Amino acid sequence: MLPLYLEKLTPTELKEKTEALYELFVKCRICPNECMARRSEGETGECHSTDEVIISSVGPHFGEELPLVGTQGSGTIFFTNCNLSCEFCQNYDISHLGIGERVTTEDLARSMLKLQQRGCHNINFVTPTHFTPQIVDALILAVEKGLELPIVYNCGGYESVETLILLEDIIDIYMPDIKYSIDENALKYSGVQNYWGVVTDAVKEMHRQVGDLKISKRGIAQRGLLIRHLVLPNDAAGSRKVIDFVADEISTDSYINIMDQYRPAYNASKYEKLNRRITPSEYKGVVDYALSKGLRRGFEECQ
Numbered sequence: 001m002l003p004l005y006l007e008k009l010t011p012t013e014l015k016e017k018t019e020a021l022y023e024l025f026v027k028c029r030i031c032p033n034e035c036m037a038r039r040s041e042g043e044t045g046e047c048h049s050t051d052e053v054i055i056s057s058v059g060p061h062f063g064e065e066l067p068l069v070g071t072q073g074s075g076t077i078f079f080t081n082c083n084l085s086c087e088f089c090q091n092y093d094i095s096h097l098g099i100g101e102r103v104t105t106e107d108l109a110r111s112m113l114k115l116q117q118r119g120c121h122n123i124n125f126v127t128p129t130h131f132t133p134q135i136v137d138a139l140i141l142a143v144e145k146g147l148e149l150p151i152v153y154n155c156g157g158y159e160s161v162e163t164l165i166l167l168e169d170i171i172d173i174y175m176p177d178i179k180y181s182i183d184e185n186a187l188k189y190s191g192v193q194n195y196w197g198v199v200t201d202a203v204k205e206m207h208r209q210v211g212d213l214k215i216s217k218r219g220i221a222q223r224g225l226l227i228r229h230l231v232l233p234n235d236a237a238g239s240r241k242v243i244d245f246v247a248d249e250i251s252t253d254s255y256i257n258i259m260d261q262y263r264p265a266y267n268a269s270k271y272e273k274l275n276r277r278i279t280p281s282e283y284k285g286v287v288d289y290a291l292s293k294g295l296r297r298g299f300e301e302c303q
Helices: 012-026 105-117 129-144 161-166 181-189 195-210 240-248 280-292
Strands: 053-061 073-081 101-105 123-126 151-155 175-177 221-230 255-259
Touching: 012 129, 012 161, 053 105, 053 129, 073 105, 101 105, 105 123, 105 129, 161 195, 175 195, 181 195, 195 221, 195 240, 195 255, 221 240, 240 255, 240 280
Parallel strands: 073 123, 123 151, 151 175, 175 221, 221 255
Antiparallel strands: 053 073, 053 101
16 A cells, blocks of 8 residues: 555645645644744744754654554654643653754655665654644655655644645544543643644544554554543543543544553642552553443553
8 A cells, every 4th residue: 555645646736735834834823722933933832843843863663553563663753842731741851851953854854764764664753743844845855765654643632623634645644642531631731722622623634534544464554543542540631531532423443542651750740630650440441431432443452
């Protein structure tokens, strides 16, 4: 199966999408923060970024979901900064402290090609939202040099539908977190307004574009939606409502990784509800509820 950007788009169409994304960047409304920062003129957006792309690491990753990892790893490019401000972020040195290296679009294209040369199964953009125009610009250069791997958009779920529409036929695998169903907690712990309305609209649009996750006979993800949900202590995420949304409004064939690895990190110790790990019963309760709703893909190893 060819990646969508080769199957569906001509080079001219890909360039037109890039230009439209840069239009959203002039007074930045790439993401739902819509901070209107003139990032190309050096202003810093809500994402703590100007137009300079910063990455923290590039390389094969073997800690992602099995259909992404396969035998050769997921070709991850970790972008610095984030359009969310999660108080419990385990990668806070990257997302909050800004650790990373400035790169050009040419550098970014070369990184994609090197990951392909190393045998990775995909190009996995981690926290790409705030650099979307530059990423697609770099993709054009990489395609000209022979890139032919599927693209993974690995994000926090706080995405603009307007931006996602421009990414149609570019992204093969959408991998959003659904962090909360409780807007009050999203504002308190991640600093964003109307998270639930935004993430549900975004995930619906992602699913419209790529459908349920398709996995090859070799066990490698090729195209589709892969959802992550991190169970938080004291049900701070509102997990049952998240499960209801996925099962009732997306698909019971959805691939959803229900994650149990929460630990208090960064500023989590400041919040009583977040200042401990989850219990086995908290996690099992979410998994059992997902099973009762007909979901089964993505957490099979937990059953």
